[in-house]
Ligand SMILES: [Zn+2]
Ligand SMILES: [Zn+2]
């Protein structure tokens with residue numbers, strides 16, 4: 092384990108990167124943070140950096156795994172369709188009034204695995220419904236927002252089950268600090284260089300404007316058509332309030348909008364998926380005309396089926412992302428059991444809602460026109476890893492020619 | 507210090523009393539809790555009892571002394587008129603939709619003493635303004651709500667400055683458990699008995715319907731006229747949503763509405779006042795026609811002046827309360843430096859807003875009619891201790907006769 096003073100220094104740098112790179116908070120902006128209770132020390136570093144950078148008021152809403160479990164164990168069964176609509180509405184009001192948003196991830200990845208599935212699904216659906224107005228402001232990128240990670244004992248124990256709790260926590264912190272690029276002396280400059288690489292990559296893909304991507308490997312033969320007028324994104328970007336921010340710390344992906352009706356073939360997940368406290372492992376699905384028509388999972392089949400039945404858009408794709416198998420997160424060899432990390436260790440697709448910012452001309456197009464071009468609509472957006480060093484990716488141009496993008500998970504043609 | 511298992515048991519009983527006596531939460535009600543971060547173990551006990559009692563969803567908003575201080579030290583000076591309006595509005599929405607409210611008190615009583623007074627005053631005023639709609643639902647008793655206390659290291663250190671931190675914390679917990687009446691085996695039954703006594707006392711005062719109270723003692727000669735149509739309250743009461751709750755745990759007072767224009771004479775505080783993180787000690791004031799016309803404090807004069815200048819109603823009274831000097835909290839001999847406890851150790855008055863429930867016929871009267879009868883309106887409601895075992899209280903009837911209510915701080919005539 093690193094000496095305490097070093098940990099304190101790295102934690103402070105992560106706080107600084109969260110504020111200056113992740114949010115790029117503006118003078119006078121309010122900041123809303125959500126965090127697990129174990130993240131108090133990181134929240135304090137973020138809060139101080141936010142005030143130093145000009146924030147007017149930082150408000151943190153903590154979640155507590157223990158009280159979350161208490162609900163599923165002790166609340167009356169007829170109350171699980173309740174959500175904190177007052178809080179979601181309040182947050183949406185804050186965003187509309189100009190607040191920035193920081194989410195700290197790090198909860199127990201399988202917290203709810205042992206709880207009543209029906210209650211979990213009902214509570215989750217009620218939460219998604221109540222949270223929709225606030226979530227739309229995030230997915231439409233109306234404001235600067237970001238996610239960073241905090242190591243917690245429960246998470247660390249699941250990532251390193253063979254280590255003593257203290258060692259596991261230290262190892263997970265090491266991995267977070269490294270992946271978040273705060274281990275060298277000037278992390279803000281390091282992030283500028285990294286953003287530059289992701290910008291170059293997405294600019295090149297936007298120039299080429301391919302018609303489709305073809306993923307091929309063990310149990311995978313999948314063609315993902317890209318939306319008409321899709322736009323690639325990656326790294327820092329301007330939110331609609333004009334502030335350039337990095338929505339994910341870490342981030343390694345370039346990503347765009349698939350065509351909701353032009354995905355065909357089969358694909359097998361290359362990593363397990365941890366969704367709202369439950370594990371879904373070894374997912375294999377078949378697409379026809381953009382829609383999942385067959386789906387299985389060795390673990391969590393019931394939860395997967397529920398997800399796919401959420402709404403019409405839940406069986407179609409809202410994102411496709413390319414991440415080299417040699418990304419720093421991937422080379423760590425760690426399965427983080429947390430989407431923020433695992434999706435930045437492998438190429439992936441996402442079920443559900445697409446990102447407005449990943450389409451061209453979104454300001455002048457109606458929702459119907461965006462849908463016509465292939466954008467997807469759903470309550471959910473669930474990233475799901477399909478890349479590895481066994482997967483090749485070809486691009487298919489509009490005249491039908493093919494060129495290699497990735498071989499064995501590595502970029503073959505890139506600027 | 508009590509053995510750990512005993513502490514856990516007492517903490518659980520305090521959680522049970524908070525839910526069953528303080529809130530009397532109803533099946534399907536949401537519950538909003540605010541608490542200092544050190545109160546996590548108590549919040550968990552309250553949350554579990556709330557779910558067992560039928561709560562649908564418990565949401566806790568934690569405050570953190572360290573990030574509060576970070577704001578005053580690092581945020582730009584032009585941002586201190588900002589408040590979390592989104593959060594206050596959200597809470598008001600929750601109350602209107604039927605949620606119950608629990609406040610856990612226990613922060614550092616002098617947290618902000620060393621900070622810039624102007625920033626503290628501006629932030630406090632902005633918070634009061636933003637919180638007004640939510641606060642009105644509380645002061646109008648629209649919903650069941652309650653306050654309980656949690657011992658915290660910073661608070662304990664100020665109450666027992668000569669003890670080691672661990673001993674101080676244990677002593678403060680002992681005092682809280684005793685005052686909150688959870689030290690015997692059936693605290694819920696014990697509270698029923700205690701409420702009975704307070705009900706009998708306020709019923710007798712309501713029958714007598716005195717015209718005024720006269721406080722007399724060292725540096726004190728104060729006549730407090732009572733509002734026309736005042737109503738005494740004390741102990742458990744029905745909120746307007748029909749739920750009978752105990753808004754303060756502990757509570758020892760019976761209280762009513764003074765007449766905002768009929769208070770005359772001089773009074774000296776018998777305990778220091780801790781208001782929003784600052785200390786005001788040795789307050790002495792003179793009233794004329796209900797209004798404070800002279801005011802001094804040996805410590806915190808500047809803060810006192812600011813308070814009195816908040817608005818027109820801040821110099822007039824909104825509450826007068828009678829508490830025997832032998833109340834269990836008072837006999838502990840502890841100065842708690844926390845209003846919830848200190849106001850239940852001594853008779854007191856409150857500057858500012860009066861309670862709707864402490865007037866008769868409030869449903870059929872307009873605000874103007876209530877004001878005509880002597881009710882007061884203000885952004886503030888600050889309780890301030892004027893009782894002790896050196897103070898006598900007489901009641902004055904409408905025909906001008908006098909009878910003794912309290913001698914040397916103890917009831918002389920009561921049922
Ligand atoms: Zn992605
Ligand atoms: Zn995604």
Ligand SMILES: [Zn+2]
Pocket residue numbers: 759761825827849854889
């Ligand atoms: Zn009182």
Ligand SMILES: [Zn+2]
Pocket residue numbers: 825856887888889
């Ligand atoms: Zn009061």
